Amino acid sequence: MIFNSRLMNPLCFGVLVASLISCSPSYMNAQSKLPVRTITLVKQDGTQIPVQVEVADTDQSRTQGLMNRKIVPEGTGMLFIFDRDQILTFWMKNTFVPLSIAYISSEGRIIDIFDMEPESLKPVVSTRSVRYALEVPQGFFTTVGIKEGDLLTGLPR
Template identity: 55%
Template sequence: MKFIRFNKIAAKAAVLTVAFFVFIASSSCSGKKYDLPVKTLVITTADGKTIPVKAEIASKTEERNYGFMNRTRIPDGTGMLFVFEKDQVLHFWMKNTPHPLSIAYIDSTGKISDTLDMTPFSETSVSSTRSVRYALEVPRGWFKANSIAPGDSVSLEDGSPLEKLQ
């Protein structure tokens, strides 16, 4: 009897141990380090078309520095908005970032100044051509597929300017 009871306890312990390691492995595979707030942004194109994007908001230094590092999957229609305290020429790279991305640099009024593609794992800086306040990263090709270009504007879902995120 004691032998059977021990085997049941050992079996339960083994199942719990395996479940724990599966949980740890699956959560680390996503590559998501921070639980960032998500806001729906609306991009208005030159012809008046509005395109929503669900964006994680990275406003703290450590969140901006980590960004999409180690993320293997970023669904279309989602992205990450990097919020900075002041206007400046921004420089982004793709260190430890396996998913191909496009980036839009956005000035303090919400106007897109540049849209550029970035190469996975590249440590070469992709810079804005002028001082901007925000950067929006999305899966590569998403801006082009949605006819989003410099001069288009970005706001919050309720029409508020991005500066409300400051």
């Protein structure tokens, strides 16, 4: 095989551009027609981590969730909004990527964080009544240092 260094730079550039496009909100909208917004995870030390989320606030969008996705880029996710506080139960039917879920109170406090396995039918239940659920790529909360008790800001009411 012959290595051509003149082709390498454009090739690397193309891979970089493709990576950036895949992490952008336009990529998310290509997967669904849900609105995209930025919310902020706030650690107890005040560190803020922005997350681009698709907003699932209807029965249909909440039922569909992240089903049938082949990728959920780091720094993105789906925010599920409910009309009232309640015990929430999620599962991973037809969801092909490993996810982590945070159950969040109406005040924006993270109550629970659980990891979920692709295509599992095992119910993942909140430990108390909550208003929101946030799904992100599995391990994201650990990577950025978010824990139960931390906050989400920028939540719609």
